[in-house]
Amino acid sequence: MTLLLDAVTLAYRDRPxxxxxxxxxxxxxxxxxxGASGCGKSTLLRALAGLLPVTSGRLLDRGxxxxxxxxxxxxxxxxxxxLPWRSARRNVELPLAIRGMPRAERTxxxxxxxxxxxxxxxxxxxxxxxxxxQRQRVQLARVLAGGPRAVLMDEPFGALDPQxxxxxxxxxxxxxxxxxxxxxxxxxxxxxxxxxxRVAVLGGGGLADLVEIPLPRTSADPSLxxxxxxxxxxxxxxxx
Amino acid sequence: xxxxxxxxPLAALGLxxxxxxxxxxxxxxxxxxxxxxxxxxELGRQVSTGVYWQDLAQSLVRILTGFLLAAVLxxxxxxxxxxxxxxxxxxxxxxxxxxxxxxxxLVPIAILLFPGNEQGIVFITFTAAFxxxxxxxxxxxxxxxTVWEDAVRTLGGGRPRVLRSVLLPGxxxxxxxxxxxxxxxxxxxxxxxxxxxxxxxxxxxxxxxxTIVDYPGVIVGIITIGLLGFLxxxxxxxxxxxxxxxxxxxxxx
Numbered sequence: 137m138t139l140l141l142d143a144v145t146l147a148y149r150d151r152p153x154x155x156x157x158x159x160x161x162x163x164x165x166x167x168x169x170x171g172a173s174g175c176g177k178s179t180l181l182r183a184l185a186g187l188l189p190v191t192s193g194r195l196l197d198r199g200x201x202x203x204x205x206x207x208x209x210x211x212x213x214x215x216x217x218x219l220p221w222r223s224a225r226r227n228v229e230l231p232l233a234i235r236g237m238p239r240a241e242r243t244x245x246x247x248x249x250x251x252x253x254x255x256x257x258x259x260x261x262x263x264x265x266x267x268x269x270q271r272q273r274v275q276l277a278r279v280l281a282g283g284p285r286a287v288l289m290d291e292p293f294g295a296l297d298p299q300x301x302x303x304x305x306x307x308x309x310x311x312x313x314x315x316x317x318x319x320x321x322x323x324x325x326x327x328x329x330x331x332x333x334r335v336a337v338l339g340g341g342g343l344a345d346l347v348e349i350p351l352p353r354t355s356a357d358p359s360l361x362x363x364x365x366x367x368x369x370x371x372x373x374x375x376x
Numbered sequence: 377x378x379x380x381x382x383x384x385p386l387a388a389l390g391l392x393x394x395x396x397x398x399x400x401x402x403x404x405x406x407x408x409x410x411x412x413x414x415x416x417x418e419l420g421r422q423v424s425t426g427v428y429w430q431d432l433a434q435s436l437v438r439i440l441t442g443f444l445l446a447a448v449l450x451x452x453x454x455x456x457x458x459x460x461x462x463x464x465x466x467x468x469x470x471x472x473x474x475x476x477x478x479x480x481x482l483v484p485i486a487i488l489l490f491p492g493n494e495q496g497i498v499f500i501t502f503t504a505a506f507x508x509x510x511x512x513x514x515x516x517x518x519x520x521x522t523v524w525e526d527a528v529r530t531l532g533g534g535r536p537r538v539l540r541s542v543l544l545p546g547x548x549x550x551x552x553x554x555x556x557x558x559x560x561x562x563x564x565x566x567x568x569x570x571x572x573x574x575x576x577x578x579x580x581x582x583x584x585x586x587t588i589v590d591y592p593g594v595i596v597g598i599i600t601i602g603l604l605g606f607l608x609x610x611x612x613x614x615x616x617x618x619x620x621x622x623x624x625x626x627x628x629x
Contacts, residue, residue, distance in 0.1 A: 185530050207532025217527045221545045221622035230541070231531040264624045282531050 138163045138286055138317045139184060144193035146179050152191070153179045157343050159336060161286075166318040168332035170325065170368060175338040177321040181288050184319060185211040207231060210284040212275050214291045218263040224250060224274045225259040231282025249277040252311055269300040276308065286317040294322070305330055325364055337367035344368075410592040418592035419599070427581075432600065434576040435566065438494075439608065442501025443562050447555060450506045454513025454554075455543065471510065479504035479565045483572050497569045497577075504565035505558035509551070516550025517543065549623060552616030559612050563605045578604065 139161040146154045153176035161167050171177050182188040183195060186205040195202045197209065205211075210231070218227045225246045232242035250259055253273040263271055272292055279287050293301045305327065312318060322328055328335045329349060337345040345367035347360055389412060394400075396411035410418075422428040456463040457471075479500050486496035524542045533541065570579025582597025 185526075187526055187530070205526075205529040205532075207530075209530060211526060211530040213523055213527065216521070217523050219524055219527075219542065219545070221620075230528065230533075234528075234532045234537055262622050264622065278531070288530075 138198060139319075140194070140196040140199075142194040142196070144183070144195055145191045146176065146183050146188065147191045148176075148179050152341070154338070155341050156193070159343060159346070161317060161319060163285075163317055164314045165333040166312070166320060166331055168328040168335045169319065169321045169338060170323065170328040170335055170364065171338035171344075172323060172368065176341070177323070177338055178290050180338070181211070181290050181319065181321050184286075185209050185288050187211070207234065207282055208285045210279040210282055210287055212279045212287060212289045212292045215268065215271070215295045218271055218274055218278070220263050223260045223262055224255060224266065227263070227274055228277045228281050230278060235282070246277075246281060249281045250274070253277045253307060269296050269304065272296065272304060273307070276304075276311070280311060280316075284316065286319060289318065289320045291321055291323070293327070294324075301327070325368065328364060329360065335364055337364060339368065408591065410595055414592045415595045415599075419596045422593070422596055428600075431576055431578050431581045432604070435570065435578045435604065438497050438570075438577065439501055439562055439566050439604075442498045442566070443505050443559060443608075445498075445502045446505035446509055446558060446562070450509030450554070450558070451513050451551060454510040454551075455517050455547070457510075458514045458517035459543075471507070475507045475511075479561070480568045483569055486569075487573060493573055493575060497566065497574060500569040501562045501566045505562040508557040508561060509554040512554025512557070513547060513551050516547035516554075519550065520546045548616075549620045552612070552619065555612050555616065556609060559609050560605070563601070563608070567601055 141157050141159040141161075144154070144157045144159075145152060146157075157180070169177050169180060179188065183190055184202070186202045186209065197206075202209075218224075219230070222230070225243065228246035228249050229242045232245055237245070247256075247259055250256060250273075253276055255270060255273055255277070258266065258270065261270075263274070266274065275292070293304045296304060308318075308331065318331075320331055322331075332347075332349050335345075335347045335349060336343060337347070345363065347364055347367070349360060393412050395406040396409050399407040401407055453463075453467065453471075457467050458464070482500055482503060483496075486499050487493075490496040490499060520543065524546060525538050528538055528542050566577075567579035567582075570577040571583040574580030578597055578600050582594055582601065585591075585593030585597055
């Protein structure tokens with residue numbers, strides 16, 4: 137087990153968003169957190185990243201309370217999280233530079249990662265000269281280059297067109313290694329079922345359901361889809 | 377089309393020549409006003425003297441000293457009051473009280489406080505540039521999107537890394553806006569201070585030309601001041617453009 141939430145309550149601007157969440161995130165799994173807008177998905181992810189303190193309950197990373205951000209839990213954002221004054225290469229170098237890796241080594245490491253996400257030849261481009269999909273590839277390379285134990289992804293493909301989105305999902309599964317835990321936030325049911333080993337559905341101010349998706353990921357059982365949809369729909373009906 | 381751009385300066389020059397050559401007087405009096413020819417020959421005479429270049433160098437040293445001090449202190453304090461609540465509560469009230477005072481109004485205080493004229497003038501120049509730089513740095517820090525800082529922190533970056541890799545490059549576009557304004561205000565105050573209490577400098581020379589009824593010398597001084605302002609502002613702008621090349625093209629000026 138990597139991350140453990142024990143009766144966690146989270147607030148955003150003093151208003152409780154999630155209450156009494158119990159969740160165990162296993163090492164090396166892809167856990168999808170799904171839910172309608174405003175259900176607290178991003179808030180939960182920020183807490184896991186250590187950017188937001190828990191109001192009550194315990195949030196543990198390998199048994200130790202999470203007290204702040206760490207290179208062990210890298211956060212990937214929906215858009216515009218690349219430093220715009222740094223080239224693609226220099227963005228990917230960032231976690232390596234933070235670790236103190238010598239320049240020559242981190243440059244070749246960054247270029248390897250960029251090649252792996254399909255951006256060979258674009259190393260020197262500034263973010264403004266890349267497409268939305270390419271920028272997210274750079275972001276993916278940047279979070280993975282640091283070799284974190286867990287990657288926390290906040291609707292990372294949410295701003296992309298459907299085709300680019302499917303490409304990015306394939307790419308994620310391709311470059312992801314089974315030692316890295318992925319926590320993936322989305323409001324898209326298809327995406328949740330395609331990517332997740334498990335889908336945690338948030339709603340009604342807490343955890344509405346936790347669904348195991350058996351392998352292979354690409355052919356999710358219709359009854360599981362129905363279950364996720366019900367879990368997503370039920371709280372939505374309650375709140376309206 | 378671009379050739380049209382020379383029309384207005386040439387027209388002004390021609391008008392100046394005609395008005396002074398015919399000693400026109402109609403409310404405005406051009407009978408004692410020097411014409412372009414007189415000014416040009418006076419400029420030719422002055423640039424061959426040591427005094428002209430000495431004044432020019434003196435003014436440049438003053439402006440650069442005051443401006444660089446203001447850039448460093450204004451930048452550091454602007455970032456400090458924006459990032460730290462402590463610094464904000466401690467310093468902002470004083471800044472808000474002092475800011476509305478035009479720096480040139482501090483001339484008597486500068487004369488009282490400083491042992492020499494030189495430090496007083498640099499102090500005035502510094503004060504003039506300090507506030508625009510402080511204010512724009514503070515705004516730039518506060519307007520910085522938090523996502524970059526969050527990204528760097530979850531990649532393992534600590535406070536020094538955030539300052540170096542996010543804050544400093546991220547605020548440069550805003551800071552350079554303040555530096556441009558600061559440079560402009562600094563020249564205004566430097567020239568005024570030199571006119572009031574200088575012993576050298578372009579401002580002093582311009583005013584003393586007036587008092588000894590050397591009107592072509594006055595115009596030469598004014599042209600020199602304009603040229604220096606143009607060059608120093610241009611230098612700030614050039615540096616600013618180099619430092620913010622990454623901005624999307626529609627946001628660049």
